[in-house]
Amino acid sequence: MLPEKQAVKDLAALGGWGRYPLADTRAVRPERARGLTPVGEHCLARGLGRAYGDAALLSGGTLVLTERLNRFLAFDPESGVVRAEAGVTLKDLLEALVPRGWFVPVTPGTKNCTLGGCLAADVHGKNHHREGTFSNHVPEFEIVLADGSRQTARRGDDLFWATAGGMGLTGLASELTLQMTPVETAFMRVRHTRSKDLDRTIELLTDPGHDARYTVAWIDCLAGGRNLGRGIFMAGEHALRSEVSLRVANPLSVPFRRQKPFPMDLPGWALNPTTIKAFNLVYDWAKGRRTEFVCDYDQFFYPLDGIQGWNRMYGKRGFLQYQYVLPTATAREGTRLVLERLSQAKKASFLAVLKRFGPQGEGWLSFPTEGLTLALDIPFSDGLLTFLDELDDIVLSHGGRLYMAKDARMKPAVLRSGYPRLGDFCEFKKSIDPEGRFDSDMARRLGLCH
Amino acid sequence: MPLSPGPVLVLGATSAIARSVALALAAKGCSLVLAGRDEPELERIKSDLEIRCGVSVSHLVFDAEDETSHKAFWAQAEVDHGPFKGVVLAFGYLGDQQRAQEDWGEARSVLERNFVSAASILHVVAQSMETRGEGWIVVLSSVAGDRGRMSNYVYGSAKGGLTIFLQGLRSRLQKAGVHVMTVKPGPVDTAMTFGMDRLPLLADPQTVGKAIVAGLAQGKDVLYVPTPWRLIMFVLRSVPEKIFKKTSL
Numbered sequence: 278m279l280p281e282k283q284a285v286k287d288l289a290a291l292g293g294w295g296r297y298p299l300a301d302t303r304a305v306r307p308e309r310a311r312g313l314t315p316v317g318e319h320c321l322a323r324g325l326g327r328a329y330g331d332a333a334l335l336s337g338g339t340l341v342l343t344e345r346l347n348r349f350l351a352f353d354p355e356s357g358v359v360r361a362e363a364g365v366t367l368k369d370l371l372e373a374l375v376p377r378g379w380f381v382p383v384t385p386g387t388k389n390c391t392l393g394g395c396l397a398a399d400v401h402g403k404n405h406h407r408e409g410t411f412s413n414h415v416p417e418f419e420i421v422l423a424d425g426s427r428q429t430a431r432r433g434d435d436l437f438w439a440t441a442g443g444m445g446l447t448g449l450a451s452e453l454t455l456q457m458t459p460v461e462t463a464f465m466r467v468r469h470t471r472s473k474d475l476d477r478t479i480e481l482l483t484d485p486g487h488d489a490r491y492t493v494a495w496i497d498c499l500a501g502g503r504n505l506g507r508g509i510f511m512a513g514e515h516a517l518r519s520e521v522s523l524r525v526a527n528p529l530s531v532p533f534r535r536q537k538p539f540p541m542d543l544p545g546w547a548l549n550p551t552t553i554k555a556f557n558l559v560y561d562w563a564k565g566r567r568t569e570f571v572c573d574y575d576q577f578f579y580p581l582d583g584i585q586g587w588n589r590m591y592g593k594r595g596f597l598q599y600q601y602v603l604p605t606a607t608a609r610e611g612t613r614l615v616l617e618r619l620s621q622a623k624k625a626s627f628l629a630v631l632k633r634f635g636p637q638g639e640g641w642l643s644f645p646t647e648g649l650t651l652a653l654d655i656p657f658s659d660g661l662l663t664f665l666d667e668l669d670d671i672v673l674s675h676g677g678r679l680y681m682a683k684d685a686r687m688k689p690a691v692l693r694s695g696y697p698r699l700g701d702f703c704e705f706k707k708s709i710d711p712e713g714r715f716d717s718d719m720a721r722r723l724g725l726c727h
Numbered sequence: 728m729p730l731s732p733g734p735v736l737v738l739g740a741t742s743a744i745a746r747s748v749a750l751a752l753a754a755k756g757c758s759l760v761l762a763g764r765d766e767p768e769l770e771r772i773k774s775d776l777e778i779r780c781g782v783s784v785s786h787l788v789f790d791a792e793d794e795t796s797h798k799a800f801w802a803q804a805e806v807d808h809g810p811f812k813g814v815v816l817a818f819g820y821l822g823d824q825q826r827a828q829e830d831w832g833e834a835r836s837v838l839e840r841n842f843v844s845a846a847s848i849l850h851v852v853a854q855s856m857e858t859r860g861e862g863w864i865v866v867l868s869s870v871a872g873d874r875g876r877m878s879n880y881v882y883g884s885a886k887g888g889l890t891i892f893l894q895g896l897r898s899r900l901q902k903a904g905v906h907v908m909t910v911k912p913g914p915v916d917t918a919m920t921f922g923m924d925r926l927p928l929l930a931d932p933q934t935v936g937k938a939i940v941a942g943l944a945q946g947k948d949v950l951y952v953p954t955p956w957r958l959i960m961f962v963l964r965s966v967p968e969k970i971f972k973k974t975s976l
Binding site: 285308309 | 743917922
C-alpha cells in the first residue's frame with residue numbers, strides 16, 4: 278500500500294471564526310487515518326476553525342485539516358461510550374446518537390466543532406457547574422506526537438492533562454473515547470427569568486433554588502446605572518418523555534432545519550450602540566415573554582447555528598470575543614467594573630453571556646476555574662484593543678484569567694499571571710516536542726513555550 | 728425506481744465519493760459490502776456506516792487491477808453476501824497527464840485502472856445480473872470522458888471508453904430488467920483535487936453522494952453532478968474540432 282499522497286494547498290488570509298487576525302498558511306488534508314502525521318518544520322491541527330482568534334492559525338507553517346478524518350469507530354448502546362476519529366463533529370454525534378437516547382456530555386454554543394477541537398480547547402457548556410469540561414467525559418484518546426508515533430493518553434497521564442486545553446500544541450489528536458449522557462427525548466424544558474440588575478442575575482445563577490443542569494444568563498450590556506447587569510436567566514433540563522407533547526410521534530428526533538446562509542458582510546457601521554440597543558429590546562421582549570416552555574435541543578443550545586456564517590454580520594473587519602473567569606469571591610465586584618466600563622465606553626457587545634463555573638478540572642491550561650465567567654462579542658473598531666487591555670487589568674487585579682480559544686490579542690504577561698501551570702506545560706512540551714514542531718500564531722504571540 | 732433494501736456491493740469503497748454514496752445508501756436502509764485494497768481503512772468505514780446508520784456492513788479485499796481475480800471474487804462475494812441488488816463501481820485513478828505523456832507506464836496505468844479493470848469486473852457482474860434478471864449498476868465515469876482535451880486526454884479517453892462501454896451495457900441489460908446508470912461528476916473536493924487551483928464548480932463529496940442515490944431512485948441513465956455540467960459539456964462537445972484544437976483546455 279502506497280502512503281497517501283499529501284497534496285498541499287495554499288491558504289491566503291485565513292482567519293479564525295472572528296476573522297481577526299488573518300494569516301497566510303498552507304494546509305494538508307488527510308483522508309485516511311494513517312495519513313494523519315506531522316508535516317514540515319511547523320504544523321498544527323485545525324478542525325472546523327471555530328476558535329475565534331489565532332489559535333488554529335500558523336503563518337508560514339502547515340495546517341493539518343482534520344475534517345475528513347471523521348469516522349465513528351465504536352459505540353456501545355448499553356453504556357453510551359463512543360469512540361471516533363478526531364474530525365467527527367458534535368453535530369455528527371448528535372445526529373447519530375440522539376435518536377438512540379444519547380446526548381453529548383458537554384457542548385459549547387455551536388455543534389459545528391470537532392472532537393479534536395473540543396479537546397484542545399477543553400470546551401465547557403452551560404452545565405459546567407455540574408459536569409465540568411469536555412475532557413471530564415473523555416476516558417482516553419490517541420494522539421500523534423512530533424516524532425510521528427501514536428500514543429494513547431489516559432486520565433492521570435501528563436500527556437492527557439497537557440493536551441486537554443493545550444490548544445493543539447502537544448500533537449495531532451487522532452481518536453477520542455467519549456462518555457455520552459442518557460436522555461429520554463431530544464427536547465429541553467426551559468425556564469426564563471427576567472433579572473433587573475447584576476445582583477439579581479448573580480443570585481439567580483448561584484441560588485440552588487433556581488439551579489438546573491444547564492444555566493446561563495444573557496446580559497444587556499448597554500444598560501447602566503440602576504439597571505447595570507440586567508438580563509434574562511435561562512435554565513434548562515433535558516425533557517422527560519412525559520413532558521413532551523404526545524403529538525410528537527418520536528420524541529428522540531428533531532425536525533430537520535435548512536441552514537440559512539448569512540447573505541453578506543455587513544458594513545462596519547451596521548452594528549452600533551443604537552442597533553444593538555434595538556436588538557436587545559426585541560431579544561428581551563422575545564425571551565422574557567415566555568417563562569416556561571419546551572423546545573428542541575437545537576433551539577436551546579445552538580440558536581446561531583441556524584444561520585450559516587453568522588460571523589459575516591460583523592463585516593470584513595471581524596470581531597473580537599472576550600471571555601474571562603473570576604473567582605467567586607471577586608466575581609461580583611470585577612464584573613460590575615467590567616460592565617460599567619463597557620457601558621461608559623459604548624463598546625456595545627452583541628452577545629454578553631454570564632455563567633457560573635463549578636470546580637476547576639485537571640487540564641493544565643484548561644480555562645474554567647470556580648467562579649463566574651463573562652463572554653462578550655465586540656465588533657472590531659479603532660481603540661478596541663486598548664480598551665480590552667484596560668479590561669485585562671480589571672480581570673487580573675481580581676484574580677481572573679482569559680479563555681485562549683476566544684482570544685486574539687492578550688499580551689504574554691496576561692497569560693502568565695492567569696495560568697500558574699504554564700511552566701509545567703512548557704517543560705512537558707519540551708520533553709515530547711523538543712524541536713517545537715507543533716506551533717501556532719497564538720503560541721508565538723503569547724510566547725507560549727517559545 | 729424504488730431502492731430495495733438488499734445488499735449493495737461498493738467497489739473501490741475507500742474513496743471519498745464512494746464513502747458518501749455508501750452513506751447515502753445506508754441512510755436509505757441498504758445493507759452494504761465494501762470492497763477495496765486498504766483493509767484497515769475499510770474496517771473504519773464499515774464501523775462508521777454501522778454506527779451512523781444502523782445498517783449491517785461487511786468488507787472484502789478486492790484488487791481492481793488484478794483482472795484474473797475478478798470472476799472468483801464475484802462468485803465468492805455472491806455466495807457469502809449476495810445476491811446483490813446493486814453494484815457501485817467507484818474505483819479510478821486520475822494520474823498525471825504530464826507524466827503520462829512522457830512515461831508510457833503511467834499512461835498505461837491510467838488506461839487500465841479506469842477502463843480495462845472496470846470493464847473486466849463489469850463483464851462478470853453483468854453476466855450474473857442478466858441471468859438473474861434483476862439488479863442495478865452505478866458506475867463513476869467523468870465529464871472528462873465527454874471530450875478529449877489536451878490537459879487530461881489520457882484519463883479522459885479511459886473514462887470516455889468506459890462511458891461508451893456503459894451505453895452498450897445499459898442497452899443490453901435493459902432487456903433483462905437490470906438498470907445501468909453512468910455518473911459523470913465534475914471536479915469533486917477530494918484528495919484527488921486538493922490543492923489544485925481554479926477548479927470550476929468544485930462539488931463536495933456529500934452532495935455528490937446524495938445526488939447519485941437520488942438519481943438512481945429516479946431511474947436516470949446518465950447523471951451529471953453537479954447538474955450544470957450537463958449544459959457545460961453539451962456546449963463543449965458542440966465546438967467544432969477546428970476551433971477546439973486551438974484552445975489549451
